[in-house]
Amino acid sequence: MENTATRFQTRVDSVRTERNATRSARVAVAIAAWFAAILTAAPHASAQVAVRAKRLHTMRGPAIENGVVLIRDGKIAAVGREGEVSIPPDVETFSAEIAMPGLIDARTTVGVSGILNVPHDQDQLERTASMQPELRAVDAYNAHDPLVEWVRGFGVTTIHTGHAPGELISGQTMIVKTFGRTVEDAMIRDSAAIAVTLGSAARKEGAASPGTRGKMIAMLRAELIRADEYRSKMKRAGAEPRDGAAQPDGESPARDLRLETLARALDGDLPLLVTADRAPDIASALRLAREFSLRVWLDSAAESYLLTDAILEAKVPVIVHPAMARAIDDRENLSFETAGRLSAAGIPIALQSGYEAYVPKTRVVLFEAGVAAAHGLPIDTALRAVTVDAARLLGIDHRVGSLAVGMDGDVALFDGDPFEYTSHCVGVVIDGRVVSRGKR
Amino acid sequence: MTVLSASFVARGDEPIAFVGAHLVPIAGAECERGVLVVQDGRIAAVGPESTVSVPAGARRIDAAGKWIMPGLVCTHSHVGDIGGADGSHPIQPGVRIHDSIDIRDPGFRRAVAGGLTTLNIMPGSGHLISGQTIYVKLRFAAEGPRTIDDLMIVGSDDRPLGGLKMANGTNSMRSSPFPGTRGKSAFLVREAFIRAKEYQLKIERAGGDAAKLPPRDLNLEPLVEAMQGKRRVHHHTHRHDDIMTVLRLAEEFGFRVVLHHVSEGWRVAEEIARAKAPCSIILVDSPGGKVEARYLMLDNGRALEEAGVRTAFHTDDYITDSRVFLRMPALAVRAGMSRGKALEGVTLAPAEMLDLADRVGSLEPGKDADFVILDGDPLSVYTKVLETWVEGKPVFDRSRPEDRLYAEGGFGAGRARRPYLCCAEDQNQ
Numbered sequence: 001m002e003n004t005a006t007r008f009q010t011r012v013d014s015v016r017t018e019r020n021a022t023r024s025a026r027v028a029v030a031i032a033a034w035f036a037a038i039l040t041a042a043p044h045a046s047a048q049v050a051v052r053a054k055r056l057h058t059m060r061g062p063a064i065e066n067g068v069v070l071i072r073d074g075k076i077a078a079v080g081r082e083g084e085v086s087i088p089p090d091v092e093t094f095s096a097e098i099a100m101p102g103l104i105d106a107r108t109t110v111g112v113s114g115i116l117n118v119p120h121d122q123d124q125l126e127r128t129a130s131m132q133p134e135l136r137a138v139d140a141y142n143a144h145d146p147l148v149e150w151v152r153g154f155g156v157t158t159i160h161t162g163h164a165p166g167e168l169i170s171g172q173t174m175i176v177k178t179f180g181r182t183v184e185d186a187m188i189r190d191s192a193a194i195a196v197t198l199g200s201a202a203r204k205e206g207a208a209s210p211g212t213r214g215k216m217i218a219m220l221r222a223e224l225i226r227a228d229e230y231r232s233k234m235k236r237a238g239a240e241p242r243d244g245a246a247q248p249d250g251e252s253p254a255r256d257l258r259l260e261t262l263a264r265a266l267d268g269d270l271p272l273l274v275t276a277d278r279a280p281d282i283a284s285a286l287r288l289a290r291e292f293s294l295r296v297w298l299d300s301a302a303e304s305y306l307l308t309d310a311i312l313e314a315k316v317p318v319i320v321h322p323a324m325a326r327a328i329d330d331r332e333n334l335s336f337e338t339a340g341r342l343s344a345a346g347i348p349i350a351l352q353s354g355y356e357a358y359v360p361k362t363r364v365v366l367f368e369a370g371v372a373a374a375h376g377l378p379i380d381t382a383l384r385a386v387t388v389d390a391a392r393l394l395g396i397d398h399r400v401g402s403l404a405v406g407m408d409g410d411v412a413l414f415d416g417d418p419f420e421y422t423s424h425c426v427g428v429v430i431d432g433r434v435v436s437r438g439k440r
Numbered sequence: 441m442t443v444l445s446a447s448f449v450a451r452g453d454e455p456i457a458f459v460g461a462h463l464v465p466i467a468g469a470e471c472e473r474g475v476l477v478v479q480d481g482r483i484a485a486v487g488p489e490s491t492v493s494v495p496a497g498a499r500r501i502d503a504a505g506k507w508i509m510p511g512l513v514c515t516h517s518h519v520g521d522i523g524g525a526d527g528s529h530p531i532q533p534g535v536r537i538h539d540s541i542d543i544r545d546p547g548f549r550r551a552v553a554g555g556l557t558t559l560n561i562m563p564g565s566g567h568l569i570s571g572q573t574i575y576v577k578l579r580f581a582a583e584g585p586r587t588i589d590d591l592m593i594v595g596s597d598d599r600p601l602g603g604l605k606m607a608n609g610t611n612s613m614r615s616s617p618f619p620g621t622r623g624k625s626a627f628l629v630r631e632a633f634i635r636a637k638e639y640q641l642k643i644e645r646a647g648g649d650a651a652k653l654p655p656r657d658l659n660l661e662p663l664v665e666a667m668q669g670k671r672r673v674h675h676h677t678h679r680h681d682d683i684m685t686v687l688r689l690a691e692e693f694g695f696r697v698v699l700h701h702v703s704e705g706w707r708v709a710e711e712i713a714r715a716k717a718p719c720s721i722i723l724v725d726s727p728g729g730k731v732e733a734r735y736l737m738l739d740n741g742r743a744l745e746e747a748g749v750r751t752a753f754h755t756d757d758y759i760t761d762s763r764v765f766l767r768m769p770a771l772a773v774r775a776g777m778s779r780g781k782a783l784e785g786v787t788l789a790p791a792e793m794l795d796l797a798d799r800v801g802s803l804e805p806g807k808d809a810d811f812v813i814l815d816g817d818p819l820s821v822y823t824k825v826l827e828t829w830v831e832g833k834p835v836f837d838r839s840r841p842e843d844r845l846y847a848e849g850g851f852g853a854g855r856a857r858r859p860y861l862c863c864a865e866d867q868n869q
Contacts (some may be wrong), residue, residue: 115728150726193478307852324760327546332854359729359759360738367725371764374822376849421821 013341048072049432051411052082053099053255059388059402069099071409074431079403092434095425098384098418101403102410102430103159104314104390105317105365106350107273107299109286111148111176111183115361121145124164124355126171130202130210131223133265134257135171136164139299143176147362152178154366155412155425156401158188158391162333164355165275165299169218169223170385173273173398177410178426179430188396193263193273196220198281198329217284224292227262234263253382271295277302277321277330279365286314291426297393300325300354301342302334306343307346317393322363323356323371339385340376348437370419382419415439447627453832455479457494463487467802476508478809483833486803508511509783509818511557511810511830512765513790515674515720516700516754519547519762521784521855522589524563524605525570530618530625531632534658535571537563541588546735546855547757549846551835552578554763555812555825556755558593558791558800565607565676566614574602574676575794577810579846581833593796601795603698604666607676608685609732624686633693636663666695672795678724678732680707687715693738700754702744703736708865709747716748718793723771724760741772745781752790753782758863763825763847770819783818794797 017221019169049071053162058079060201068085070078073418078085087093107367114121114438123140126132141161142148151159162173173192180186199217212214237252264270274285277300296314300321304311311318320339327334335341342349351372353363366384372383393400399408416423428436453616456478462473465486475492477485479799485492494500518540525532541561551559557578563570576591585591592600592819600734608625612618619625645646646652664669673695683702690697699705702719705712712719721744727736744751760768769782777785791801799808809832816823825847835842845853 114730115726117729118731147726147728160565252624303851324761324764326761326851327550327854328758332546333851334848335849335853337848337850358728359733360724363725363727370821374824419821421767422774422819423775 001198009146009366011247034423047432048077048088049409049429049434050087050091050093050223051099051427051429052093052095054097054412055099056403057098057100057383057387058103058404059384060404066189067099068412069403069409071411071432072431074433075410076403076405076407078405086236093411094434095125095431096426097416098414100155100412100414100418101387101407103155103366103369103386103393104158104160104350104401105151105156105353105386106158106171106353106390106394107161107357108151108161108362108365110151110159110178110353110362111143111145112137112163113355114142114145115147115150117358117361121265124162124170125166127167128164129276130167130204130208131169131219132171132258133169133261135163136172137172138183138187138190141174141176141186143180143183143186146370147249148178149436151362151364152428152430153425153436153438154183154364155414155417155418156430156431157412157428158396159408160192160394161354162192163195165195165202166203166355168196168210170195170217172270175394177430179433179435180290188399189269192262192394194261195299196272196274196285198276198284200280200329201275209431213281217248217288220288221291222260224262224266224294225290227259228266228292230256231266232261233264265294266292268293268295271297273297273299275299276332279303279306281330283306285311286310286316289314289316297317299352300329301393302338305338305341307336308342308347311342311347312345312423317350318342319350319393320372321369322352322354323364323375324363324368336375337369339382340378343377343381345386347394348389350393351383351385365423365439366418373419379419453480453486455495455498456501456507456832458477458501458503459494460489461506461508461813463803464509464783465803466505466510466784467804468835471564473504473672474508476503476803476811477798478811478832480561481833483803483805483807483809483811485805488622496642499659505815506826507814507816507818507823508560508803509555509812509814510787511800511812511828512555512786512795512799513558513561513752513794514551514556514755514757514762514765514786515698515752515790515793516722517556517559517561517757518564519545519546519551519553519757521545522563524537525567530567530612530614530616531569531838532567532571532629532659533569533632533662535563536574536602536776537561537571537605538672539587540599541574541607543585543588543591544855547762548578548580548868549843551762552580552828552830553758553825553838553843553847554765555814555828555836556762556765557774557812557828557830557835558794558796560603560794561672561709561833562603562605565605568607568612568619568625569598569606569609569632569663570605571674572602573605574670575796577808577830577834578828579830579833581830587590593719598621603672603674603794604662604695605674606686609676609678609682610730613678621781622682622685629689630692633663633695636660636667640664640667651844667693669696671821672690672793675699676700678703678736680704680817682709682732683708687711687717690717691715701736701756702794703733703740705749706737706740706743707735709743711845712744713747713749718752719744720754720790720793722754722759723768729844734737736774738771739775739777741769741782741785742776745777750789750791751781751790753769753785754790766823767821770821773819779819
């Protein structure tokens with residue numbers, strides 16, 4: 001560990017900061033970004049940070065040339081052109097070619113599926129049963145896993161993470177910031193969706209179920225009907241499904257965490273995050289959504305380009321598989337161009353790093369967005385897909401995804417086109433705290 | 441090394457001149473407006489427009505605005521739906537990967553779409569010695585290859601060229617009869633090479649007398665070839681101490697080794713440089729995925745370059761997709777490697793590591809006409825491979841819909857689907 005820390009101390013390039021009071025006095029500060037970022041960037045209750053960028057993507061209207069963002073107490077206090085926004089004296093100011101809202105990874109398992117890929121750090125998939133919606137991501141998230149810091153270093157400030165694809169219902173997901181000592185520190189939403197997998201990955205061998213695609217849907221329908229009955233009984237008894245303790249007439253059923261979670265999906269409170277790649281599996285997801293009036297977010301959706309009309313008609317958004325995902329198994333027919341084609345068809349999309357079972361243990365949504373942008377997704381749309389559009393899809397656009405007064409102070413800084421292979425992320429701010437100063 | 445051309449390369453073709461392209465010859469400086477002349481499957485002339493003239497009778501192709509660089513060489517690929525050594529023993533040098541390759545695997549079409557022209561196809565790393573690798577040219581021209589034999593690179597003795605795949609670290613540590621520790625792993629390898637040395641001595645003492653020759657041993661032959669320097673050892677290794685073990689064994693038995701992956705090469709870069717061991721590294725999107733890749737860093741290339749280690753990149757396809765192979769030198773540049781060495785890392789350096797640098801890896805007169813035409817800087821995310829040529833023939837053309845399908849992906853780019861017959865499969869087991 002010492003060796004590594006030392007090594008990073010020497011490799012991390014210094015970042016130029018400016019004190020506004022003495023704008024000409026530039027102080028180069030070398031920071032050990034790898035382990036020390038958390039220690040050095042301790043939160044300051046009244047701290048102010050300013051970001052100056054030659055090109056500032058606010059994601060609210062056109063980019064601002066020579067833009068300034070001022071962050072106070074973790075929230076954005078001012079945004080505008082240089083000169084319009086005055087930076088108070090003694091505010092730490094970062095300058096970069098490009099600044100944009102912190103990136104949002106709309107589907108990952110970072111923090112739950114750890115870097116080492118050994119049993120003690122793999123909590124993304126419980127294999128004891130094929131349907132376990134009651135499993136919460138919040139109980140499995142390691143805010144200190146090095147991959148959290150890794151993606152943060154590339155500008156990713158918000159992740160929708162949790163249980164992985166691989167079981168018919170693997171558990172819940174949640175939305176966190178990539179900074180915080182505990183999951184509570186990092187939390188935006190503790191329960192974001194129920195992760196469902198349709199397709200080969202959820203299939204069991206031998207006598208275990210589900211062994212076929214037909215069985216998968218049969219099991220889901222039966223369980224949703226049970227949840228509907230549970231919900232009805234709870235309502236008749238005057239108890240909220242989420243509060244089984246209230247039993248005014250003594251007839252409320254015993255609290256069932258599994259059915260309670262699915263009841264929230266039936267209420268429209270929790271969407272189903274349905275991982276489906278082959279066209280028939282995507283069609284099954286839409287059919288299920290229709291029958292039970294479920295909110296569905298399609299995940300991965302490799303062959304979605306075959307069903308754009310049906311997806312559009314169902315008003316279902318798609319969190320498109322990583323552009324560089326492997327063309328194997330159910331994803332054998334995936335395309336670099338899918339994000340571009342769906343977006344052109346008018347389908348709301350977001351981008352993701354996905355789940356990786358081996359090497360690399362995670363992808364980086366910044367890189368995936370770059371490849372999507374190089375293959376038919378307009379660059380502005382690609383920027384939106386990892387910021388404001390992802391925030392809207394996930395229902396967190398009131399806090400993150402754009403730079404405007406009152407929004408969270410999450411900013412990513414780059415020394416060039418963020419999507420270009422050879423550009424660097426040169427700084428990351430979360431809730432007004434400088435959490436990465438390294439040149440990545 | 442003398443290498444014969446594959447028999448199907450046409451002779452006496454008209455010369456073709458690509459005029460006006462930005463040339464990245466690797467041998468020599470880039471030039472903004474160059475000429476590349478190919479004929480009979482070889483490069484006839486290459487250089488700036490001011491010095492290279494288009495020969496009379498040549499087919500002239502306007503390549504202004506485009507970039508041309510040598511065909512990419514990958515020292516480590518698993519395309520072809522391959523299956524090498526099985527689970528019966530950790531040391532199986534007698535298994536040849538070329539007896540298992542399906543050339544209709546879409547991985548080959550994705551490789552040419554990525555600008556790759558020469559591959560070392562290797563078995564996996566789940567064995568200490570997993571068998572013989574095969575060096576191939578992706579001769580997917582219009583007439584098409586029919587079998588793996590059409591892709592082989594044949595040496596002066598008419599045998600296909602290839603290396604020997606070895607591995608240490610955790611991938612080859614499994615349940616018995618595989619080793620459970622690093623010490624046992626090294627012991628088993630030393631024992632195998634010692635047997636091979638004895639076998640080699642017996643052959644030498646026979647002095648050509650057939651009666652005195654030992655019985656042929658297919659498992660020992662490749663090890664003898666490795667010790668004679670005829671067969672390069674391609675050694676999977678990640679952790680710094682495993683890297684040192686490879687160097688120790690290579691010194692003991694005198695085999696010529698290429699270190700592969702070398703994730704912690706940055707920790708022992710000086711030692712690697714002293715041993716003059718070339719490194720073929722991989723860069724992936726994050727460290728980890730297994731304990732020994734925990735410190736796989738994007739600046740490994742920079743660290744090795746600074747130590748003076750000859751460094752290449754490889755796809756390890758399917759670990760990374762061959763279509764984005766150029767992303768790897770680009771990420772290395774992002775982390776501080778020089779542009780020149782990074783580009784050499786996908787061309788000339790890997791060609792050297794396959795002992796094919798006299799034929800491929802740079803744009804030089806006399807070398808095979810293996811090259812890539814791109815629409816921009818090879819290190820930009822926005823750049824597309826437009827065409828890939830092998831031995832003077834186009835093997836990938838983005839303007840053809842069937843080639844574009846593999847370049848971008850889409851319905852039909854995967855392999856034919858096999859039906860899932862739930863219970864019939866169980867009965868067959």
